[in-house]
Amino acid sequence: MNDQMAENDIILRSLDLFKEAFPGRINQILKSKEGGKKIVGTLCLYVPDELIYACGADRVILCGGRSAPIEAAEEYLPRNLCPLIKSSFGSVIDQKCSKTKSCPHFGMVDLIVAEATCDGKKKMYELLDKYIPTHVMDLPQKPENQNALEYYIKELESLKDVLENLTGNKITDTQLRNEIKSANETRKLLRAIYELRKSDSPPIRGTEILKVVQQMHFLSPDEFKKNLVLLLDELNVTKREFSGPRIMISGCPMAAGNMKVPEIIENQGGLIVVEESCTGTRAFWDLVDENKEPMRAIAERYLKIPCACMYPNERRINQILQLAGDFNVDGVVYYTLQFCHGYNVEKYRVGEALKKSGIPLLSIESDYSGADTEQIKTRVDAFLEMLE
């Protein structure tokens, strides 16, 4: 890796824009709050940004990736629960009840729009509502069912009402179409950047792009898009070439602050070329059809997200196989957060499908602590040696 670092010492200025965006974004949210703008907190990709922005509100992601707030959360939540759920909850109560305030945006939210994905999150939302008003959208858990789409559209209609009540603004079709168009542009930019990663020597490392995607629902869509344009421009003109066993990370989200496994993979010499993750392809892969009635078009696109809470989830397996081929993946690191039953159980079927395609899989289940770093390194080293 060290040789590669030297060769690719070219610093991309646009990457720094993402890294340094935090304080600016916090000030931006503070200012818009002063101007009367409502701030919506979200914790899942099934909640369409388009509706929130069409209503004149701003949005910020509340998925916790840091280990520090977990201790506070465990006063309320069981220890044997997914660290993302604990970290998110801990960050909110930390803002509401203590003076540390390390991630102030958790305390600036007027309404949380949550979703009925996994059991841990649903039950956590019941507690969360005590601190910040929380609206939970239901999701059809069998998305291929005949009535699933109509049901989801109804849930989006309810969300529309909730947002309109919150802001006092009406969501018009024109605004919705504008937001769809704008969100699609962002999706296309990300697709274009991922396209470059298909090359034999990609110009960007997985750990770099992950820090970008982690900002997707934190930054305002305009700022995120502007930075993406700069990143794509820079990648197109700068000569950077990375190599190493080509790895796909597939599984649970890696919320901002949670870089442990990808960093180990790339520090040990692997190169992550694609993330089948909520902080990866699932966040932007499909576009919303701009020619259809907007609510329906939004529903169709979002219901395609292949989360492991859905049944049956054949499309995730197909997506993984497709990506593995398109990105010429040597091996898959199946990443799960501890106690995430959906992704953990689904691992078996993913493993079977990959085996049939002759693609090796390394499974890593971990939390946000550093306690297992050395053990993970050993597994990753062995996996990379196996792929070479």
Add this chain to the structure above:
Amino acid sequence: MISIGIDVGAATTKAVVLRDNEIAGYAIIPTGFDFRQAGEAAYREVLSNCGIGESEVGKILATGYGRSSIGFAEKTISEITAHARGVGYLIPAAHTIIDIGGQDSKVIITENGKVVDFLMNDRCAAGTGKFLEYTAKALEISLNELGTLALVSKHPAKISSMCTVFAESEVISLRAQKIKKEDIAAGLIESIILRTITMVKKLGIKHEVAFVGGVAKNPGVVKAFEKALDTKVQLPEEPQITGALGAALVV
């Protein structure tokens, strides 16, 4: 050409001297606190065991948990690859390798001496040498006695705790119930191999099966594996050195 492999494990550090592709000697020492010191000590000991001067050494490779602390090694490899190499050298017919060390247990599947799949236990000490070490203490016997004692058991006790700490208290309650010592010993061994057996089944057993690592020196564990897997388990003459040997074999 002389090459040396050093395997810095959580409990013991092993060094093997390979001279023209033949094992010339080895050393096994307790790791202690400092990985680097352990690596150096094992290195010096193996050199003196074999009567080799430092200038004759061609290359040094490190593996094991503390591999990155061995600054004088020219390369490091993971112990999984190392065991596969080492076992491939000693027992070429083996395609399933079970390694139970002081801190972890792993199962490796090989094809033509190369790793094709592997699993490692989770982060805690359940199902490892540490488990036996602690629970032997609860029986007031040594680790060696535990293995030989278990061989005479006719009715192994059921130990349901995988966790080392809980198993220790379970042993104490079994003692209170006047369960025979050998039956508790056998029960402990059955409980440690359960996890490893699950890993073997997950990967799919490929014959022959080799068993390496410090715990492979325990006859009770070997017997329990043979019974559970219904197959003969191959043991190298010195099961602790396959990692270090494998490192030395890396070109």
